[in-house]
Amino acid sequence: MEDITITSEISRISRVSFKPPKFWKTEPETWFYRIKAQLRASGITTDATKFDYTITSLNHDVLIEAIDIIRKPPGINKYDTLKHRLMKRFAISQINKICTLIGRIPYGDQIPSQLLHKMQILNEDNISENVLKTLWLEQLPQNIRAVIVTRHEDIETLAKLADRIPETNEILKIQTLHKQVSPSNEIQQQISQLTEQVKKLTERPNKSNT
Template identity: 35%
Template sequence: MCESENMTKSDLTGSKDIFRVGVRVPPFWPEKPAIWFAQIEGQFAISNITADTTKFFYVVSHLDPRYASEVEDIIVSPPADDKYGRLKTELIKRLSESREKKVHQLLTHEELGDRKPSQFLRHLQHLAGPKVPDEFLRTIWSSRLPSNIQSIIASQSSSPLEVLADLADKIHDVVPKGQVAAASSQVSDVLTLTKQMTELVKQVEILTRKVNDLTRPGRSRSRSSSRHRSQSRSDVHPTCWYHYKFGKKATKCNQPCNFDSENPKSSQ
């Protein structure tokens, strides 16, 4: 909102004219509320506004509803004293991201994307704030760069961070833009093939165990011994067990059997 410049009437005795400059309130900046308050306080100083209540209502009248709702309790029930100071403190506190959240975002979410390496570095510096060491920031920044740039940055360990950012930009401009995407696609293909090979190895292991169970030495010997005993018994006693044991008195017979009821002795 911009108020026109007003001038009080000068008296006829030649006293100095008194000018009052209107407050030019900049658009609210939710990402940087502290800077916005610094700007509006500059306008208060130019306009010679010192009253706490006047400052308070200037700010309230220029807040978007979604940001005003963040300090609804103060707007609806302002304190008796220092209304403007309380509103400023709470609005900055509630809208500004905590340093911990910024560092968490720095560590877990930020990627190079379409930015140049130097732009990405400045973005990380903004998120980290002034208290994060350059060496730590350098590690995070370089690890998010394409592998061909990482290898060159790693060989320049003694260079300042700004010099490395300029070097990374030059490499980034030379490397074809599709190379990084192609590399990502190749990595994805390799991971898919690796997964398929792992499944095949598991299936082969299962089949191998089944074959080993079927061909265990103990089982083979048991079957072989059983067949050997059957064959030996058949060779020694061509008659079935019943006729061999009971002769003509046998009431049962298992084939093959060559028992001769007329001549029992010849069958034995």
């Protein structure tokens, strides 16, 4: 009996402390995965409570997209009805996802594996891995693409390799710079030695005159 009481109290505290994250308009599906896990961890299972928590996470511009459901929620499946509306309003259609893939995702300052991950999310197995690999390679910087384009590893392995290429190139640049600087140091040493020799030669006559 005591264990049940403790469990109930922990569940009550979890519900009180639960604060859903603000709705992600650009990633609604990911947001619902997250809130589902948080609801489950907090022991929140009733439809009405899940519905209310979802509403509290919506900003004004999102609320107006489902205001009819919020004003007059259905008798059952309130949460799923609201979820379906938000997904319909903000989720990218499959056609748009493929168009985004083909139309190129801005590379920016991300690393190759991050670009691949975004493309895989958009793809959702709509196109084959070979086609996805081709689209991914086309969007990589030329110096990275040139290194891996002829390799035959799977796409995940290639992405890990591609991530390391900029670092490797930086090391090579430093090594090259070091090689370029080294001869200059040697020349400087030779100049110093010659200067010292000239100094000694110019001092000899003075010593002989004394």
